[in-house]
Amino acid sequence: MRLSFENINKGLVIKLDGELDHHTAEEIRDEIDREIEHYGAKNIIFDLSGMNFMDSSGIGVIIGRYKKVSKMGGEVAVVNINSRVERIFKMSGLFNIVKRFESKTQAVDSL
Amino acid sequence: MSIQNHMRLEFLSKSQNEAFARVVVASFAAQLDPTIEELADVKTAVSEAVTNAIIHGYEDKIGNVIIECSIQDNKIEIMIIDHGKGIDDVEEARQPLYTSKPELERSGMGFTVMETFMDEVEIQSLKDVGTKIRMVKRFESR
């Protein structure tokens, strides 16, 4: 799993490339939290265009980050979600707390 | 009807083996000529059951996880076995959003994912003896 970060206004875009399971979740969780703190990011946007596998461990990662930023009044969004990951999001009710947008810029502008 | 192919895999309950396990099972299932979607269903379900064996079955200990797969016509049967601590209440464990480890950021969706992506999911578990998950997937594409 490869992580990259891009800071746009008050939003932090987090791009996840690879497979998100329990093993990789453990590797990226702390790094994501450090970056959120480092940038003082209010809102975070997950770019999932390069994420080719996710299981329920990914749900935990998203909910955990949601809890973190929502305490400070921030929001979580996703862009470029593929149909499989979308199924898991729907199944777990993640779209009740995570907004989806067509593009990064749209997400940053709307949050 | 008899079993036409079978494999058995055993590995340590280390998280880096989660990806290994789902790739091995998917490669074995490939002989049934599944669609990409069907193969992804199998991978995801295997990942869930193996992860559960590692984090709930063995917790902080290291033990063996065993996978057995059998092929019969257009159907694959997958067993995922651990000799860990077992499940107290299987009915409760199956409930969507039930997790015994919220502090580890688990969401309690693993069994729901398995049930959604596979045609059959059976749980056999005995406290302090272990857990066996039996899952079946039929590949309709053939």
Ligand SMILES: Nc1ncnc2c1ncn2[C@@H]1O[C@H](COP(=O)(O)OP(=O)(O)OP(=O)(O)O)[C@@H](O)[C@H]1O
């Ligand atoms: N192999 C196992 N050994 C012992 N307990 C298990 C095992 N598999 C599942 N369980 C129990 O069943 C519960 C539900 O499992 P499930 O996979 O649905 O959710 P989870 O693992 O807690 O969360 P998630 O899969 O969403 O990360 C677990 O919290 C655990 O208590």
Ligand SMILES: [Mg+2]
């Ligand atoms: Mg689980």
